[in-house]
Amino acid sequence: MGILAVSQGLQCLGGYGYCAEFPLEQHYRDIRIHAIHEGTTGIQALDLLGRKVVMQGGRPFLLFLGEVGATIERARATSTLAAAADELERAIGELERVTAHLTSFALRGEIELFLADATLYLELFGLVAVGWQWLEQAVVAERARAGHPTPADARFYEGKLVTFRYFFAYELPKVAGLVKRLLTSDGLTVGMASELFDA
Numbered sequence: 768m769g770i771l772a773v774s775q776g777l778q779c780l781g782g783y784g785y786c787a788e789f790p791l792e793q794h795y796r797d798i799r800i801h802a803i804h805e806g807t808t809g810i811q812a813l814d815l816l817g818r819k820v821v822m823q824g825g826r827p828f829l830l831f832l833g834e835v836g837a838t839i840e841r842a843r844a845t846s847t848l849a850a851a852a853d854e855l856e857r858a859i860g861e862l863e864r865v866t867a868h869l870t871s872f873a874l875r876g877e878i879e880l881f882l883a884d885a886t887l888y889l890e891l892f893g894l895v896a897v898g899w900q901w902l903e904q905a906v907v908a909e910r911a912r913a914g915h916p917t918p919a920d921a922r923f924y925e926g927k928l929v930t931f932r933y934f935f936a937y938e939l940p941k942v943a944g945l946v947k948r949l950l951t952s953d954g955l956t957v958g959m960a961s962e963l964f965d966a
């Protein structure tokens with residue numbers, strides 16, 4: 768997501784953004800390393816699905832679901848956040864459904880199918896996790912706004928709430944496409960013969 772954020776910033780400046788006069792071209796090259804060092808995205812994804820989610824019979828995953836569920840309940844108590852709470856509940860339900868689907872391959876020993884789309888699973892998990900964090904921030908911001916903040920603080924909390932609404936309007940809906948692919952598991956990538964790369 769950092770790569771996308773810097774890329775969008777560069778895009779706003781057009782051709783100038785690409786040139787060395789602006790620091791963004793340097794930031795764009797620098798941020799690219801985060802998907803490579805300290806474990807590439809592909810390896811982080813294999814670790815998340817193949818190790819973290821299934822460790823101790825899925826206990827850490829259940830703890831995560833519990834934390835997200837607690838935020839959803841807090842958000843429901845605030846009328847302006849109730850619809851977003853429902854949306855995040857649907858998204859986390861989809862994450863659970865996908866996790867059960869994929870781990871069923873692991874239980875049958877079909878490891879390639881289990882992990883074939885691990886990077887997409889990481890993306891799905893990331894959308895839900897970031898959505899959870901935005902909902903948590905929205906709960907805090909709504910409470911603070913009700914407490915008669917200074918004008919400067921009020922603007923800060925309003926900015927948080929607009930960004931939270933942006934994430935739920937533009938990013939969280941991407942869950943649907945990822946879920947569709949992750950539930951397919953037709954082996955499209957793992958089934959491809961290596962000779963086809965030479966054709």
Ligand SMILES: Cc1cc2nc3c(=O)[nH]c(=O)nc-3n(C[C@H](O)[C@H](O)[C@H](O)COP(=O)(O)OP(=O)(O)OC[C@H]3O[C@@H](n4cnc5c(N)ncnc54)[C@H](O)[C@@H]3O)c2cc1C
Pocket residue numbers: 800803804805806807808809810813
């Ligand atoms: C600027 C920079 C600073 C660094 N600093 C440090 C440092 O301070 N200390 C240190 O120890 N290392 C450091 N590194 C090394 C870094 O940790 C490695 O580059 C990184 O772990 C990726 O390993 P690799 O380059 O060998 O890529 P590879 O392992 O060759 O990976 C290439 C691609 O194949 C994918 N891939 C690899 N294995 C699999 C698999 N089994 N299944 C599916 N996909 C796979 C990867 O996801 C990746 O997309 C640094 C690297 C850079 C570029």
